[in-house]
Amino acid sequence: MKRSNAAKFAAVTAAGVLALTACDSAADDGGSGSGGEESASGVKVGLAYDVGGRGDRSFNDSAYRGLEQAVEELGVDAQEFEPTDGEAESAKVDRLTTMAEEGFNVVIAVGFAYDGAVREVAPEYPDVDFAIVDSEITDIDNVTSLVFAEEQVSFLAGAAAALSTEEDHVGFIGGVETPLIQKFEAGYVAGVAHVDDAIEVEVDYISQPPDFSGFSDPAKGREMAQAQYDRGADVIYHAAGASGNGVLEAAVSNDFLFVGVDSDQYENAEEEQKPYVLTSAIKQVDVAVYDLIEAASEDTVEAGVQRFDLASGGVDYTDSNPELIGPLQEQLDEIKQQIIDGEIEVSEKP
Structure with missing residues (x-):
């Protein structure tokens, strides 16, 4: 039996995770984002950061740039979810479950550390498009793996x-x-x-x-x-x-x-x-994230492994x-x- 939304949100809060917005335009209105609103594209994206979170000037920030571009160019609604240092695996499961339960139809997990959580959560929500960066998952129909050479x-x-x-x-x-x-x-x-x-x-x-x-x-x-x-x-x-x-x-x-x-x-x-x-x-994590969200907005997301190398x-x-x-x-x-x-x-x- 799935836990209630309140229980999951309590678990996420207990793990010290802060949900942020990727929509700068929403922040201009003085709020914390448009996570609960209907997006112009009908696509609602949740992005869960890897260890270190946004501001690392590296991996996570590249994913953020792709999300930000999708907000600006595609009109999607987006929300970011930050990890906490040393968090338990259950916190990652709770984070992804919360997104799926709260109506995010695209859930992106940034980093191989989410492999187990994606494997656990994605089969429970077959109508949600899950993606994971830096881990290959080939046996779940609604998971796209974005991997690099x-x-x-x-x-x-x-x-x-x-x-x-x-x-x-x-x-x-x-x-x-x-x-x-x-x-x-x-x-x-x-x-x-x-x-x-x-x-x-x-x-x-x-x-x-x-x-x-x-x-x-x-x-x-x-x-x-x-x-x-x-x-x-x-x-x-x-x-x-x-x-x-x-x-x-x-x-x-x-x-x-x-x-x-x-x-x-x-x-x-x-x-x-x-x-x-x-x-x-x-x-090009930013490109991979943006392309995935664009495919979701066009209902053309393909599960399986998408590999990015020098040739591409x-x-x-x-x-x-x-x-x-x-x-x-x-x-x-x-x-x-x-x-x-x-x-x-x-x-x-x-």
Whole structure:
């Protein structure tokens, strides 16, 4: 038997989750959003953030940009749901259940940590279109999996680092040592070796499962980056969510190069930080989220796995800092094309 709405809302509140709006126009009216109103498109979207929440300048913020675009261009009603640090799996189940019960006909879970919750909740609401970012679910008819070739773009990040290091010593910092983040590590290390296998690569993870705080601890990110720099690394790439903000702070303090992830972290950086951002290995989470919502508005959502790679433009490196990345682009684009053509195969595992 499903619990009452009141019980589920109580559970969500107890988990410390704050529902926010993605509709800036609604906020202009002084309210907290239009979560209960009828949208112009008839589509009501709920988006549940990963560890760290909105404001990480990385993964979650990319998902938000896609949601915001859908609100502005498609007229959908949207509401955001924030996680709490160290929350139990039941909080994720309650969050998704609340959305489905409250009339959200599109429910998007951002991050592989929602895999179990989506598997539990989605079959109970077959008329709701569920989507999950960074996890493959193939056996539920109303779930779309939005996944990315992180290893391919990380290979380019590694090549860029290898072409930029002056010390023949670079670093990688992962948020939490999971198979997903190991894809970033694998691609990065392989990309460095492709350019020069004599370059030393530092590899560290901030936390180990089931501790996911490694994605939301900038202080630990800064401390770990400082340690890698002290050991000789002069270019550091992170796949650590909001913890990467600490890595960038360390880069500025110590005058080494930073490689961002998921979003264009040059564009998101403070002005004094921008000169230290070599490039970012971006995942077009915003595009994937927007396209899914657009399909929902047209009643054309397809379940199954949607994979975004270099060939499709779903992942890529950024050239926002031309002074640093400009001299490398010809070489990086050649490597990129070799990956697309299958001449270079990038492993997903370290």
